[in-house]
Amino acid sequence: MNNIYSLIDRLIEISIENQMIxxxxxxxxxxxxxxxxxxxNYEYTSTNLQYTLHETLNYILEYSLNSGLIEYYLYEKDILSSKIMNVFLNNPSIINEEFYKKYSSSPKEATDYFYNLSKNSNYIRTDRIxxxxxxxTLTKYGDLDITINLSKPEKDPKEIAKQRKKENSKTSFTYPACPLCKESEGYEGRIDHADRSNHRMIELNINNEDWYxxxxxxSYYNEHCIVLSKEHTPMKxxxxxFKNLLSFVEKFPHYFLGSNTDIPIVGGSILCHEHYxxxxxxFPMEKAEDEYTFNLSKYPTLNFSIINWPLSTIRIKGKKTEDIVEATNYIFNSWKTYEDKERHILPFTKRESHNAITPISRYKKGFYEMDIVLRNNRTSKEHPLGIFHPHADVQHIKKENIGLIEVMGLAVLPGRLLNELEEIKDFILNKSNSVKEYHLTFAEDLKKRYNNEKSLDLFIKDEVGLKFVRVLEDAGVFKRTDHGIEGFKKFISQL
Structure with missing residues (x-):
């Protein structure tokens, strides 16, 4: 077994190399x-270990388990490793000061600094990612990004039982109010709240309000950041x-920023705290080309288009952010009350509102852009999870909400698919009949069509990618048919 003192020395050595201390x-x-x-006690050793950051931390956790310092629960290991890495981090005030010192030279230099710090402190779990x-996968909408999410380890049954016991006890926690709250910065963590000892945030002034x-x-993609409100207020x-999104992009023109909708089914997983x-x-969506261009006389300085994308998306381009804000708000307000019964688009059921948008802002080739994705969260007997949600025949691949990341063309698919797709391969090769019932129709269809023209691995990957295309098309309010496009243009003409 590794000497604990050598491991501590190695961790310190790595942190010096990474310029953390x-x-x-x-x-x-x-x-x-x-x-x-x-x-x-401490004992000097001459051992010259060459472990990486994650290897070193894992060996220290192994020592901690064997010595009885922690139990074999993932959350206890994570809390301990974050507390250890927090030793190498400065207070938020110093990190913010360094960030803005670099920002005065270049916004990218500032984000590079903070991103590398977040990785080197093990806050961003690069080993798991x-x-x-x-x-x-190449599709008629261009290349789409497919990710099978294996980064979040599944909880041990004992840990789940322990968490349920705590939830059923009289002890209830309201601090921090949610995982996104400012109060999470430096919070040790517990069984029902992630470890945050090594967590740091950068204060931002966006649109004259306090954000972080x-x-x-x-991270599901490069420099996956979250911009969150100082106040614990619901998504709205x-x-x-739109002012906030474009204000951020003005400050950090190399970053995009988008928001989930503020209603269930078509919204994100955390609607209780305003964030982007x-x-x-x-993203693939950014590369989507104009399919149909139009003008709005109210906004002569702007260019408008419908883009070639499975979800119904209007793109605005312009030089002045204030003009884009006004136009986006006009389209948003028009959509909130828009009705098209022929295409199952109803804006209200009694007092419940159904129409919403997913807005995405960026700066590209001298122009600011705003993509406005039209959404609707109605349900029906035929589609109880959502009329404009992945339909039953594709839910074996993706059943969860289609949020901002999927909207832009990156599939975040459940980790269960890793083993299930292997079972489907064996089924196609007649090695096994063991396929999950919800995959059976899919597996039988693949078996009929597979002809050895390309490797089985690539064939299945492409077919999963094409299923994701269907997932996105199901979420589109105006379908990619003549009837759907006619409906989209009808909405545009009303604008």
Missing amino acids: YSIDKIYARNRILAILKLD QKNISYK LQYSPY ISKNT QGGYYE
């Missing part, structure tokens, strides 16, 4: 880690939303 901090850092690990299976920038611990799409998602990544 300086050599002068070595003894202080060592003593803080010794305290966290309940060690009263690397487990994801990611590839591209952080990165997602489980309004004219202010962005990053330094070109």
Whole structure:
């Protein structure tokens, strides 16, 4: 077994290499880690370990388990590793000061600094993210991004039982109010709230309001960031939303920023706290070309188009952000009350509102852009999970909400597919008949059509990608048919 003192020294060495601390901090850092690990002694060793950051942390966690410091629960291991890495991090005030010092030279230099810090402190779980299976599938809408999400480990049954026991106890927690709250910064964590000791945020002034920038611990794309409101207030799409998105892009022109809708089914997973998602990544949607251009006389400085995309999307381009805000708000308000019974689009059921939008902003080739994705969350007897939601025949691949990331062309598919697709391969090759019932129709169809023209792996990957196309088309309010496009143009003519 590795010597614990050698592991501590290696962790300190890595943190010096990553410029998180300086050599002068070595003894202080060592003593803080010794305290966290309940060690009263230190022994100098001559062992020259070459482990990576994650290997070193994992061996320290192994020691902590064997010594009884923690139990074999994922959340306990995560809490401990975050507490250890917090030793190497400065207070938020110092990190913010350094960020803005770099920002004065270049916004990209500032985000590079903060992104690397978030990775080097193990806040962004790069070791787990690397487990994801990611590839591209060529479709009639261009290349779509497919990811099978393996980064979030499944909870142990004992841990689930422990969490339920805690939830059923009289002890209830209201702090932090949600995972996105500012109060999560530096919070140790518990069984029902993620570890955040090594979490830092950057204060932002957006549209004369207080916001914070952080990165997602489980990034689905490059520099996957979250911009969150200082206040714990519910998601609300309004004219202010469009100002906020474009104000951010003005400050960080190399990043895009978008928002989920503010209603269930077509919204994100956290609707209780106002927030947006962005990053330094070109999504498939961004590459979508204009299919139909039009003008709105109210906004002569702007260019408008319907883009070639499975979800019904209007793109606005212009030089002045204030003009784009006004036009986006006009389209949004028009859509909120728009009705097209022939295409099952009803804006209200009694007092419940159904029409919403997913807005996405970016700066590209000298122009600001706003993509407005039209959404509707009505349900019916035939489609109880949503009329404009993945339909039953594709839910074996994707059943969850189609949020901002999927809207832009990146499929985040459940980890269960890893083994299930292997079963389908064996079924096609007559090695096994063991296929999940919900995949059976899909597997039988693939078996009929597979002809060895390409590898079975590639064939199945492409077929999963094409299923994702269907998922997105199901979510489109105006279908990609003559009837659907006619309906879309009818809405445009009303504008």
